[in-house]
Amino acid sequence: MRIARFSRGDAVSFGVVNGEAAQPASLTITPIAGHPFAPFQLAGEPVPLSDVRLLAPVLPSKVVGVGKNYADHAREMGGEAPAEPPIFLKPSTAVAGPRDAIVLPPGHGEVHHEAELAVVIGRLCREVPRERAADVILGYTCANDVTDRDLQKKDGQWARAKGFDTFCPLGPWIETDVAPDDDRAVGCTVNGETRQDGRTSDLLMGVADLVALVSAAFTLLPGDVILTGTPAGVGPIVPGDDVAVTIEGVGTLSSRVVARD
Incomplete structure (x- = not known):
């Protein structure tokens, strides 16, 4: 599973990325509820990865x-x-x-x-x-x-x-x-x-x-x-x-x- 952190408009979320990395046009991201450090559920419809901005996947304390x-x-x-x-x-x-x-x-x-x-x-x-x-x-x-x-x-x-x-x-x-x-x-x-x-x-x-x-x-x-x-x-x-x-x-x-x- 590929988990990304992304922004779309003013909202920042985590999501699950699907598709073939070698075919960027096939990539989509589906938001999740909450964060990936606990069991989570999908919380929306997939959107093209090209429609969002990928952020650093985590904001570490160190x-x-x-x-x-x-x-x-x-x-x-x-x-x-x-x-x-x-x-x-x-x-x-x-x-x-x-x-x-x-x-x-x-x-x-x-x-x-x-x-x-x-x-x-x-x-x-x-x-x-x-x-x-x-x-x-x-x-x-x-x-x-x-x-x-x-x-x-x-x-x-x-x-x-x-x-x-x-x-x-x-x-x-x-x-x-x-x-x-x-x-x-x-x-x-x-x-x-x-x-x-x-x-x-x-x-x-x-x-x-x-x-x-x-x-x-x-x-x-x-x-x-x-x-x-x-x-x-x-x-x-x-x-x-x-x-x-x-x-x-x-x-x-x-x-x-x-x-x-």
């Missing part, structure tokens, strides 16, 4: 990032992967939706794309054992962990480099029919050129172990997001670029890059 979780990416950044990946937080204000702009602030350094599989938490939880991780996951979405490399090096920690407004695009929807151990392609294109081409089978710490690791440190709330790490191929983005993150079996998240005046 986005938990995972660094150096692909060996090839750790090497391209000049090091080896640690025994346990570093954990960091991106503020909720960094979240942007499908086709929203990635806004580069004045005085920014070299800004990179980072395509990632994102885990959406479905219920309040903490200290989740890895064998129960699937019980607390609502589904998966695409993410771009946008990062200012110059600030990352300058600050020696990652909060500012990864935390600017719009530096965490999410979408286009949440796919619930994915298992934690499914092998999925993770890719990124910039202006149609392939930059990243990895697979989740290359994650050094898999989804279930990440849920256990993160929930041992933080209480997770419904809608919280865990970014699982990025494969090799990260690179610069500049104003005017079109960036697309694609997760096999989940969807494609497209963003445009602009400069803030």
Whole structure:
């Protein structure tokens, strides 16, 4: 099931998306009553997806990032992967939706794309054992962990480099029919050129172990997001670029890059 958050006129709702993603004209969305973090019912007639604006699929209380979780990416950044990946937080204000702009602030350094599989938490939880991780996951979405490399090096920690407004695009929807151990392609294109081409089978710490690791440190709330790490191929983005993150079996998240005046 694909669950999206959308606006139509002044109303914002969650809905279920149906149709073939490869045939955009076939896609429809049917509103649901309430939210997807509890049993829900359909609450309206389907409308063409093209008639609504897709929003970020959740508004998380926190986005938990995972660094150096692909060996090839750790090497391209000049090091080896640690025994346990570093954990960091991106503020909720960094979240942007499908086709929203990635806004580069004045005085920014070299800004990179980072395509990632994102885990959406479905219920309040903490200290989740890895064998129960699937019980607390609502589904998966695409993410771009946008990062200012110059600030990352300058600050020696990652909060500012990864935390600017719009530096965490999410979408286009949440796919619930994915298992934690499914092998999925993770890719990124910039202006149609392939930059990243990895697979989740290359994650050094898999989804279930990440849920256990993160929930041992933080209480997770419904809608919280865990970014699982990025494969090799990260690179610069500049104003005017079109960036697309694609997760096999989940969807494609497209963003445009602009400069803030």
